[in-house]
Amino acid sequence: MNLRAPLLILALACLAGTCDEEAPLPPREAHPPAFEFSQYLAKKGGFLPGTDVLLVRRPEHLEHVYELSLREGVPGHEEAKELFGNLERQAQATGEHVAEQVYSLRCAAVELPDCVPKWRFIDELLGPAEGPGNRRLRQVLAEAFEKRARSKGLETTVVMAVVNVMLAEGMLQSAVGKAATAEGRAAAGGPRVLVETPTVQARELGAGEVRAAGVGAQRLALESGRLGLKGEVSAMEARLVEAEAQEVGTRQPAAVKELEKLRPSLERPLAGAEVEEGLWREYVSYWELRYAELTSPVGVEAGVKPPLSWPGYRVFRARFRRAMEFQAKVSALLRGEVRLPPAERQVLRGMKQPLTESNVGLKHKGQASVNYVDDLAVDEATLKNGTPHVESISTKQRDFMRMSRDDAAEQVKADGKEALAKYGGEVEVRRPGHPLFERRIRVSRVHLVYDEALIPQFPEFRDAMVGAADTAGVELHFRHAP
Template sequence: MAQGAAPAPSSCAGVALPPGWPDLSARDEELLAPLLGCSPAEFVQVQQGVDMPRLVEALEDWGAVRLGALGPVRDDAASLLQRKRAAFLLTATELFGPVQAEVPILFLLHSAHDDEVREVLRLLAADKQLGQTLALMPTVREELETRGMPLSQYPDRAEQASDVLRGLGRTARDALSSSDASQNARFMALSTLRGQLPLPYQRAFDEVERARRLQHFAPSNVVVGSFDSLTFGVPLGFYHLVAGTSHGAYTLSQGQYEQATRELAPAALLVSLYAGGKGLRILSQARGSTGAMRGLQPSELRLRALQEMARQWEARLGVDGLREMARYIRTSRKAGELAAVGGVDAALALREARGDVAKAQAWLSQARPERSGSPAARGGASKGPGEVASVANDTARPSPKRTPAGQHPSGLSSLVDGEASLTLEVVEAKLRRVEFESSGPRLSGDVALLKEQRPTLEAPPSGAQGHPLLSEYIAYYDKRLTELEQGTAVKPPLKWVGYERMRGWFARGLAFERLIVKLLRADAALPRAKRRFLADFDRPRIETYVGVRKPESGLRFADVLVIEEGTPAGTLPRVETFSFKSRDLSLLGEETLTAQMKADASDALGYYGGTLDIRRPALQPLLKDGSKVPVQRVRLVYEGGALKPGIIDFLNRAVNEARKEVPGVEVLFQ
């Protein structure tokens, strides 16, 4: 495991990683087997706790090709992977010949992002090998041209004296390979390689071999004809679909892969494999124990989940939109990683940014729903901004200048809204609480190691270069490091990817609150009989981010507190509170959904129900008898739309259970 890295996830597709994995002295199959069930998202997460350069180096060239088919490989191992891919391409062509090597080389190309393929082509051209390898493979040339990489763009370098020696060496190897022993070894290697390809590639391989033996081989149509049913580009991360388990040993359910490639459009399959992320796992787990899904094998459950996810994507984007998004994901390894880690929201941001990863990351960091209406990253959640750390008091402060429209300052200042009482101090307190509760990956708690790995603008974390949140992350890192040195922090800092994700959800939660506050203010302006939310008030006064204290929970900031202004003398005013949640509930099963709603409702009542000590001085004249006042009603308001559960029966039963379990809280979706 890489020093200072967070532990890798304990399982992929529900199968635990073996203790002590990876043993870099083991064979390829032992190194790869625990990873074969990983979705692209899980594969990216596993790499956080692994020395990836050493793992790639330990694999044979073909093993590295198979590893690359699982999903985006980490930055520090990417260049080594491309060299291994190029080496396999050379070896396979020399050992098997261009005819039989074409199918596994097509698999290599299909399982690589466009920027990775370009790097492989540059390596081959720099070694003067394209003309002797890919140039002899008509279907490979056609595939490259379709993806905008014709071989004419990568001319072989000029002849060098060393090429003569290399040619003599190849001639000698060709002579030696004509022996019976060499032919047998070649046959065994080819058979093993064939068995590790997905079923459609195996069939294409068999068709080529049959035509070759019958001497009816026509390079212009045999391989192409054999691939009529294949979906080019799909194998990016395909193992997640086909891997299953049997008594702890991995097997490949090739039929599931074949069925998916037959029933789903290529773009839908690729987008679902990447942008589905945790959603695929949740769907298969949550729905696998009920109805028609009961009794299905894990690979069948993943297939059903994939099909459902694909239908959702097609309904959302249409066929053309799916193709466009698939093209963006396949364009670069960074784009694939962004979609795999960030899920739905990241994929939609990538589409809005037209494949520009840096712009998509900036969009996610701002998390402004009005720009695209996209849901936030699947599996994430924005804690209600009422869930905050203690602050000495909630006092009136001068309203800072608001940022002009169209300008977005970097850091937390971009979230400040003085008119809504969302001062910088409040934002910092809220963010600290959300960061503390984040389940994202964290760095080591070793102070010496943190000092050694401290990020800077010149040496940013992987994926953070040029990011608008980089300076903010460095300041956060330094502050947490100081707290650890002083013994006041209980958690080490989040890794960059975890911080970026958490920060996006936090910003999204604030944006949702502002939208609901506008609705409440509009509701308050209506005649009482026409109000939807505030019909129990005569003169409702809406206050945001009000400091409220309870002995058991300390000081919190209520998202919204509504207080009656027209209360008769000697009478306590009516008070209601609102707690807002931007939480992705769309893929949760009924039991998980119900448990989540009960927990949220209980927190809302515990923090903002009962008797509150209101700390805002401006409200003291309305309280009549000190600062303590009972709360008549607490409302828990979830962001709806794409974050709302898709199965209405699940939702209704979960809401009813939450109301029954926590009767003092009303649960709503907006």
């Protein structure tokens, strides 16, 4: 790592939270002096001190250098290639360093402040992504991070979440300028699907790799204090994708030509988005990825829905957050039950040494997908037996207040059957580090937990719900989680 490169020093200093004190940025020059290579290159060869930072702070010069670097045979091509190549190498080194720094062993074990990159500094350094040269540097940084992170064995969802954030700060997420990719300068990879739009060329999408509805999974895991836990981002993404697919809120047109006219912009947020800046950035990212899916053979084959409207997205995410918070509270109640005598437990009855873990991946034989159960309870006293005692707990924050008794009973039956299909029967545990990891086990009981605050306080209403749960083959619980 060449720490003498000023641009790299600035980026790394910011990652440590000391940008302003140790590496102040020169002002960004909208109207720089006439371009001359002598402003950046020494007569005897090499780069003049500090000129790499100066070059990126002069957008007009940066774009001129990038254009010359692509045009072989024209005067100044070799000098421009040398100058821009230096910036690319520094962007690449920075991306590789971030992958090493953020996902070091200690960052994987515990969420520390310096484990979360301050990506906004990239935008402060490079400014708005208005030109192909600027976008090219962002792309190099993101691709270098992605390549190094994958080589370290990080989960795809974690890698893509970070890459999406990196690109979203100064440009529409997943979008890179046509000129930035037209010369085929991107790093070589496996089969890709390129999606062309009239205004931008979407970021290359790997089949099955990027799902629009999963945008924000990393942020939600971080805000809930669970980013450093294994599998949490994967579980969060899977839940977001499933919830968005079932969302009945207002959606935009499915016709691509009509949809193009509604493209949201980071620079021009809609009403109400100013106070929800983070959510608006996620919405723009979600919208762009969904647009790419709708214009991709992979997405068309999967039958993806058009994007939610901004008001619909806000409602969806608010509902999802409430459900996530309820799940976390129920998980805490279950952990409290573990410390109680067996006779005093309401859910974990019949277990001598219950162990509960949240968002554990379960996979049924013959299925490629993994389902993430809200909580998985295992009796550690039975682990040495051939048939360990395992129970699944599915948490639902569903509002029954406006339902009739019959409608509520039918909803419970549907939820119960879904929980049995996903978390019951014979499954393989996919949580690394779990005592049953990679073992095929049979779930002996599936529990369904509803938020008591959203259920009418009539005995006959609840009795109908309990009877429906018995019919579906699950055990029903009502929990108030303040």
